Amino acid sequence: MSTGPTLAELLADTVTTAPSSVAVIDGGSDPIRVTRAELSSRVLAMRDDLRSHGVEEGSCVGVWLPNWSEALVLQFAAAALGAHVIGINTRYGVADVAHVLDRARPKVVAIAHEFLGLDLRSRLHAAVAEVDAPVPELAVVTGPTRAPAAPDVAATYDVGAGAWIPSRPASTAADLEVLYGGSDALAVAFTTSGSTGRPKLAAHLGSAVARHARNVAVAGGWDASSVSLVVLPLSGVFGFVPAITAIAAGGAALLEPTFDDDLVVRHMAEFGVTHLASADDVAGRLMDSVRARGGNLSSWRRMLIGDFYGKSIKVAEWAEEETDTPTLGIYGSSELFALTSFWREHDAAPARWRGGGRPVSEDIEVRVVDPVTGGPPPDGEPGELQFRGYNVVDAYLGDDDGAIRARSFTEDGWFRSGDLGTVRPDGGFDYAGRMGDSIRLRGFLVEAAEIEIRLAEHPTVARTKVVGVTVDGDTRAIAFVEPVAGATPDPDELRAWCAAALAKFKVPDTVHVIEQMPTTVGTNGSKIKAAALRELAQQLLAGPQEVTR
Structure with a gap:
């Protein structure tokens, strides 16, 4: 009716x-x-x-x-x-x-x-x-x-x-x-x-x-x-x-x-x-x-x-x-x-x-x-x-x-x-991410968005995406960042930046600097392709560790 x-x-x-x-x-x-x-x-x-x-x-x-x-x-x-x-x-x-x-x-x-x-x-x-x-x-x-x-x-x-x-x-x-x-x-x-x-x-x-x-x-x-x-x-x-x-x-x-x-x-x-x-x-x-x-x-x-x-x-x-x-x-x-x-x-x-x-x-x-x-x-x-x-x-x-x-x-x-x-007592709510994007680290359910928000606050980071990859039964948080024009993000510095504000288990296992995020264009705008980054993270973990942990 x-x-x-x-x-x-x-x-x-x-x-x-x-x-x-x-x-x-x-x-x-x-x-x-x-x-x-x-x-x-x-x-x-x-x-x-x-x-x-x-x-x-x-x-x-x-x-x-x-x-x-x-x-x-x-x-x-x-x-x-x-x-x-x-x-x-x-x-x-x-x-x-x-x-x-x-x-x-x-x-x-x-x-x-x-x-x-x-x-x-x-x-x-x-x-x-x-x-x-x-x-x-x-x-x-x-x-x-x-x-x-x-x-x-x-x-x-x-x-x-x-x-x-x-x-x-x-x-x-x-x-x-x-x-x-x-x-x-x-x-x-x-x-x-x-x-x-x-x-x-x-x-x-x-x-x-x-x-x-x-x-x-x-x-x-x-x-x-x-x-x-x-x-x-x-x-x-x-x-x-x-x-x-x-x-x-x-x-x-x-x-x-x-x-x-x-x-x-x-x-x-x-x-x-x-x-x-x-x-x-x-x-x-x-x-x-x-x-x-x-x-x-x-x-x-x-x-x-x-x-x-x-x-x-x-x-x-x-x-x-x-x-x-x-x-x-x-x-x-x-x-x-x-x-x-x-x-x-x-x-x-x-x-x-x-x-x-x-x-x-x-x-x-x-x-x-x-x-x-x-x-x-x-x-x-x-x-x-x-x-x-x-x-x-x-x-x-x-x-x-x-x-x-x-x-x-x-x-x-x-x-x-x-x-x-999460829903607040006053009726507002905080969106944390898609259920498929959450990562269980050290037994805790962690929202990738929480780590991404922290990384995005760094002055050298233009965009960021965090994915979870499981190796030998252990899930790791892998971060990718796209630099601000003219900047050169340092992976060690970015991990330390995260550690200064996040719980230790939420600090990304590795940080990778990439020139441009893989994206897809949909009806409501562009989105970063998490699946492509997850595949890339698995490839990087399988090879030599190029980024300081």
């Missing part, structure tokens, strides 16, 4: 309040402002297009677009029909697209035409050939600054069910009443990281999206003057939630289809960006650009940062010390929404720069349990963070037998996050 407005009603509410206000800014080299009245007119035109091509309540619409306003138009239009969207990252290869087609079974896929020279058409044709799933119709989208594709060009995308060109409204007149009163249905799905197999497709109700956006806006200080910088893909939860939050608050979402560091910094000044919620690799690149070439960030009110890349501490120090922007560590996921929690400005630094936080609503509950016994964890040790509330995944696309859902929830209805952490 719905506990608030649907996603379509959320849009209608903001249009009614201030139709001429800017809702979306299409960034890039030729920025375009889109008012709420214009956005709603485009949504209604797209709704009619989708309906005429068979999209109805319960249908799925694939959105294979960069950060263009068309992606949001499709999201609201699908929601108005009771259909749901599955975002498809433009970086996805054939196997990834095939998996989405197989699990989500979209009726229509909106595909970007000639974006950055990417041949999405060939990838789609190959993906369709790999799966036994209904063939989707194709809506061929050219982007906000280009004319629609010619019919003969659009026809080349056809994979067997037809291809068409979306309509463009002739005016900004819109009958907002038609956006009210629809049923509350699944509205959006996000792919999970897929760290334990093929990604799951976690879907949420439209009312949950609308409710979360309003809660995040209140907790994070979004209002009608706010502008969210959205660099991470809208197809991922960490791009989607800040964009919807800004619109829900009466502000605007600045969508950047590509990440040109210097251009984005200029846009932050030009459009008065107030909020950035992102991974630390994005914020780190902006930091480097501002330091190298300057930039007016006077409108910037708040940065909410996820430590995906091992740079959050240094970026937070820069934001607060050099731009006077409060920086808050966050927590979230595809199954729980981005910005499920974040710290507040009154929380002490540097603790508030780390993962976790305070839930954005009292209706979001969190508990911690021993992952083996299901009871309270031993004193001093973290346990699995489990959640209950409106923000928790409502369904998994393609989970026809319910097996995924059964594995994801406890018998008493709590969502198993697979993350380790």
Whole structure:
């Protein structure tokens, strides 16, 4: 049952309040402002297009677009029909697209035409050939600054069910009443990281999206003057939630289809960006650009940062010390929404720069349990963070037998996050890392993140990752560090640095300096490949010890 407005009603509410206000800014080299009245007119035109091509309540619409306003138009239009969207990252290869087609079974896929020279058409044709799933119709989208594709060009995308060109409204007149009163249905799905197999497709109700956006806006200080910088893909939860939050608050979402560091910094000044919620690799690149070439960030009110890349501490120090922007560590996921929690400005630094936080609503509950016994964890040790509330995944696309859902929830209805952490008496919680990243050293369960945070505080260290490797039954903590430009980290000094603040058994067994961390780029940003470093650590341990212990 719905506990608030649907996603379509959320849009209608903001249009009614201030139709001429800017809702979306299409960034890039030729920025375009889109008012709420214009956005709603485009949504209604797209709704009619989708309906005429068979999209109805319960249908799925694939959105294979960069950060263009068309992606949001499709999201609201699908929601108005009771259909749901599955975002498809433009970086996805054939196997990834095939998996989405197989699990989500979209009726229509909106595909970007000639974006950055990417041949999405060939990838789609190959993906369709790999799966036994209904063939989707194709809506061929050219982007906000280009004319629609010619019919003969659009026809080349056809994979067997037809291809068409979306309509463009002739005016900004819109009958907002038609956006009210629809049923509350699944509205959006996000792919999970897929760290334990093929990604799951976690879907949420439209009312949950609308409710979360309003809660995040209140907790994070979004209002009608706010502008969210959205660099991470809208197809991922960490791009989607800040964009919807800004619109829900009466502000605007600045969508950047590509990440040109210097251009984005200029846009932050030009459009008065107030909020950035992102991974630390994005914020780190902006930091480097501002330091190298300057930039007016006077409108910037708040940065909410996820430590995906091992740079959050240094970026937070820069934001607060050099731009006077409060920086808050966050927590979230595809199954729980981005910005499920974040710290507040009154929380002490540097603790508030780390993962976790305070839930954005009292209706979001969190508990911690021993992952083996299901009871309270031993004193001093973290346990699995489990959640209950409106923000928790409502369904998994393609989970026809319910097996995924059964594995994801406890018998008493709590969502198993697979993350380790501790819950504070005041309701906040500290995120320690993924359960698979914890290391048992000398009989104690140690979070790699604790050692990484200490190493990252050293002035010569740009990024760091700690992995556990077992040799002859003994688990060792092996640290890898990437140096700050021009610096030469000394492994002996770094071990001593750790020993000055950490228990003896937490000091890494060895420290290796590497030129660049192996990384992987996903929907929600870049992440260090722990598995690759674990393999490298095993190889180094098998050979001569090149690093002083």
